[in-house]
Amino acid sequence: MLSAIINFIKDRQSLPVIAVFVFCFILMLLPTAFRLSISSFFISVVYLPFTMFDDFLTDVARAKINNIELNQRLIQYSIQASSYVEDHYENNRLRRMLDFDLRIPYRLVPAKVIGLKPTPHSRSIEINAGLAKGINVNMPVVTADGIVGKTITVSKKTSIVQLLTDHNCKVSVIDQKTRAMGIARWQGGKLLEMGDVPIESKVAVGDTVISSGLGGIFPSGLMVGVVIFSQNREGKLFKDVLVKPAVDFNSLEEVFVVIYGQ
């Protein structure tokens, strides 16, 4: 064994091998601080392209993770934002209703629209207030914008409201400016016809039409709509007046049933 080692050392071809291993042992014996300085030199100078590429890949991976997180947050925030917008609209609507509540001298019973029943012959909605809340037949139903209709069928917890845009619903109205009186009724489409307006009256486009209180159902002063067409026709006793309803019947969510005279 010893002779084999001696022969190996004596062999000229073994010289590089011995040199390499001696060099490695010298490396092992070098002070740690020196080795660290060599390492930091290599990493910061010689391996700089690799280090930069490694940093780049790390940044890309981190950006990808951040992107996923941020997308999740964005979705959460957009859902929250849409709910805030909804709350904002509801808040505005309820504020307007509250103001309205304070303005009129009647008791208002709030109700939510729980069903729509539009048919060619009748247009009505179902609300979640009935006898239990003091609702009876032929009570006016309003929103902050104006008259919605009247109750026609009442059960214990729900009621059917005949809308203003129903053939059978008629409201005694008055032009707020000229005090000309008439009967508002639906004639199809989106407009109301204000009938029985004397030809000599000065009802004009833009006039506000409100309930007169003469019909016995709707109290006076409730908003009905705005005149958008007014014309005299030859040989007729009454004016042709068309009124655009103040209430948007396609977006009813909350209404009030007006209880008065009790």
Next chain:
Amino acid sequence: MVNKMTTIQYIFGFIFIVFFQMIITPRICIGNAYVDMAVILTVWVALVKGSHTGMFFGLGAGLLTGVLKPIELGWISFLLSATGFLVGNIKDKLIMEPLPVRILTLLIVALIYNIVFIFFTGFEMFFRNPSFIFSSAFLTAAYTTLVGAIVFCFLRYRYVLRNLF
């Protein structure tokens, strides 16, 4: 044909080792198992060119990868140059031409290399938790051999691939 390795190829091999160890290895670790490209290429060079070239290639690879772990710089250089030298010697005595034999050699060398490396660099841990050391050394060796097999196949058939594409 296979033995024609120029200086440029060696330099490219060193650059590839550094690139792989710095960029790829940390990203493809599976638990404690990692791929040691320095061992793979040192074994290949030793199997192709013999003991002296393998030893010098191992020394170069050890120095270049050792600076990434300065505490173990000397040990990595020593073990890799010794690996190159010993594998080259085995190649001179045995028929190592078939690819499966080379891959098996890589597995054995990688396993011994890892165990010896941990023995010298983490002496206390080696005796405190030997089962953990052996299992992680085996997993690293297996993982290195798996990637090494792909590298060996590529190096063996690179001329065929070049003609194909």
